[in-house]
Amino acid sequence: MILMYIITGALLLASLIIQGHSSFDVLRIGGVKPDLVFIIVVYFAYSFGSLYGEVTGFIGGLLHDAISNSPLGLLAFPKMALGYIIGFFGRSIFKENLFTIFLLIFFASVAKGIITLILCYLFHQGSLSSITSIILPESFYNALLSPPLFFLLDKIFEQELSREGR
C-alpha cells in the first residue's frame, strides 16, 4: 500500500513537471494543453473509490495551485470534488471500454471547467468565453488521451486492482 502512495505521489509530480515544461507547449491544440494531473485523479477515483480520489485530487490540485499563478484552492477544489463524485460511481457504472472512458473524462473535464469558471467569477475574474476557448477543447483533449493513459495506469496498478477485486 505504501508503494502505491509513493507511485501516486511520483505520478502527480511527474505530470506537473511535464505539463509545466515549455516543451509541452508544442502539444497545444487550439491553444490548450491536456490536464494530465486531472486524468490521474479521475483514474484513482474511478479505480479506488471516493476517499483515494478526493485525497489525490486535493494534493494534486494544491501542488498545481502552488506552481501556478492561481489563488490557492482554485484548481484544488474542482479536482477534489470530482475525485469524490466519480469515486461514488467508479467502475460499477462506467464499465471499462474505450468509449465509456472517453465519455467519463470528457464530462468530468467539462464539470471541472465549469466549477473552475464559477470560482473564477467569485474569487478572481472570469469570462464566459472560457467555455469555448478553454473548457471544451481541454475536455476533448483530455478525453482523447485518457484511454491510453488508463491502459498504462491499469498496468502499473495491476496488483492493487486485483487485490481490490476490480
Next chain:
Amino acid sequence: MEFFIKHKTIVLFILFTLFCFISLSLQSSGVTNVVEGAGNAVIFPFQKLYHAVQTNLSLLWSGFSQLRNAQEELEKTRLRLQQYESVAEELEEIKRENEQLRNLLGLKQRLKYDTVLATIISKDPDNWFRTIIINRGSSDGIEVNMPVVAFFGDEKAIIGKIIEVRGSISRILPIISPDLKIGVVFQESRYPGLLSGYSAIGKLCVIDYVDKTATIKPGDVVITSGQGGVFPQGLLVGVAIKSFPSESGAFQRVLVKPYINFDLIENVVVIKKEPDKEILKLIQDESQL
C-alpha cells in the same frame, strides 16, 4: 471519534472544501503564501532538474547533428563578418549624426538599462493562467515589476513583467494574460490605448479605449507608450489584426497579434529598470477606490 472514522470520506470532503474556500477568500495572505511556498519548494527543484537534463540532452543531440554543417557555416559567417565590418563603420557614423541631431533638438537621450538573460524553465501547467517561470531571481538583482522582453529579429519585443521573485527563480505575467494592462500607442498614428490579454483567444491581445475616429488598419504596429511606470517607451508589442466598436460604442477595440509566439519562446531578457514607484502607487490607489 468513531463517527469521524466511519464517515471519513465525507468528513475529509467537508474539511478540504472548507480549506479551499477559506484560502480563496484570504488570497495572498500569510497562510496561503506559506502553503504556496512549500508547494514551490517541492516542485521547483524537480522542474529545474528536468529542464537541465532535457536541455543538455537536446544540446548533445544537436551537437552531433550540426557538426557536419559547422565547416560550411563557418565559411559563410566569415564572409558575412566582412560585410558587417563595413556596415558597422557606417552605423557608427549614423549614430554620431543622430546624437548631434538629438542634442540640437534638445531631446533627452533614452536611458540605457542593464539586462539579464534568462531561460524559461517552466510555464503555468494550467490553461487558465499563462505565467512563465525563469531561472533568474533576486540573487541576480531581479525585482517585481521589471519589464521582460525577447528578441524578434534585431528588435526587442515585449513579453510581460515580473510579478513574483524568489531566490533563483522569477515569475513573469505575459502580455497575453487578461490580468496585465499596458499603455500602448500605434506607431504611425500615435493613437493611445490600453492593452491586455484577450480572454476569448489565448494567443491574442486586445487594445481598449482607442479613439473611435482613429483609422486602424491590419498590420499597424503597436509599441509601448512608456506610461504606467513599468515599461520603457517604444518597445514592440505586436501588429493590429482588426478593430471593432466597444460595447458602449464610445471607443473602438483593436485585436493585436503579439510579435512573440508564447508557445515557442525559450529565452528572455529582463530589463533592470526599476518601476516609477509614484506612478505605480497612484495606479494602485485608483484601483482600490
